[in-house]
Amino acid sequence: MADNTILVPAVELAAKNKAHFPSESPEYRQARNALLAEEIELRRHIERVAALRRTLPPGGVIPEDYTFEGQNGRVRLSQLFGDKDTLVLYSMMFGPQRERACPMCTAMLTSWEGTARNLRERVALAITARSPIERLLDFKKERGWNNLQLYSDTKGDYTRAYVSAEDADVPALAIFTRRDGTIYHFWSGEMSGEMADPGQDPRGAPDLDPLWTIFDLTPAGRDATWYPKLEYPSLTTIK
Structure with a gap:
């Protein structure tokens, strides 16, 4: 995205949303469209941070060919x-x-x-x-x-x-x-545990593992006490 690009306000873009789902209430749709505006802003912020990262000056030359x-x-x-x-x-x-x-x-x-x-x-x-x-x-x-x-x-x-x-x-x-x-x-990545926000597991941004991104889309979100395991009990296959 060019620095001089004029963006339409996120609220205006969200107002163009035509999505509706069965039995949803007006309250749900109003809240969902408000959330959509925030999601558009998040998308833009991710792009701004990525653009800033790309403009970093050259880092140090590696001390040796490891x-x-x-x-x-x-x-x-x-x-x-x-x-x-x-x-x-x-x-x-x-x-x-x-x-x-x-x-x-x-x-x-x-x-x-x-x-x-x-x-x-x-x-x-x-x-x-x-x-x-x-x-x-x-x-x-x-x-x-x-x-x-x-x-x-x-x-x-x-x-x-x-x-x-x-x-x-x-x-x-x-x-x-x-x-x-x-x-x-x-x-x-330079985010350390000392930089974690209250109630959150230390992590960088954006997440490198889509596991957490998908959890963020669910009603329960992330569980700060849950961590992946190397093995899980066998799951019954849905037929």
């Missing part, structure tokens, strides 16, 4: 780009001290598994963790991930530089760009 262990052996961060100029690199919580991978990271990456094929049309995507590569590949097979590429930050140099200086087992998302052969850090 080494990871992949399915086929050692690989450098520069090689993770493939033929793309942008690399999306997610560090999941699955350090060697963990008995199992983080359920939250696993839930999100399971969603990413489906969209990875589309993402790779425009950007490179890689997942890293501190556990040995054999452990990561076993977990990948267990979860049925075919489109996600996992790499072990065996030495931990990348993790200590861009995830946690203390080498803590925490999640992180970093975006890197490559320009004329030089790799720059572009953006990383």
Whole structure:
């Protein structure tokens, strides 16, 4: 959206809404149209923030071409780009001290598994963790991930530089760009637990996992005490 674009007020756009559903009351329709105006404003705010992100000046040049262990052996961060100029690199919580991978990271990456094929049309995507590569590949097979590429930050140099200086087992998302052969850090999520609002689970914005976006559409919304699990009781299939 261009900076000089003149937008129609959200309330006016919402007034053009022709949607109606069976048995809805006038009170419901009035409240729904008021909510629609707020949803339009939210859409615009998301676009404004994305536009601001794109105007960031170049970040720092990576201090070194970090080494990871992949399915086929050692690989450098520069090689993770493939033929793309942008690399999306997610560090999941699955350090060697963990008995199992983080359920939250696993839930999100399971969603990413489906969209990875589309993402790779425009950007490179890689997942890293501190556990040995054999452990990561076993977990990948267990979860049925075919489109996600996992790499072990065996030495931990990348993790200590861009995830946690203390080498803590925490999640992180970093975006890197490559320009004329030089790799720059572009953006990383920086919202921490200290920035959480009252009554809310710490999270960034927008959410990277559609799980939470869908919950936001439901009457109960998010449950601040509910978290994904690696396994659930078997569900009866509706026939």
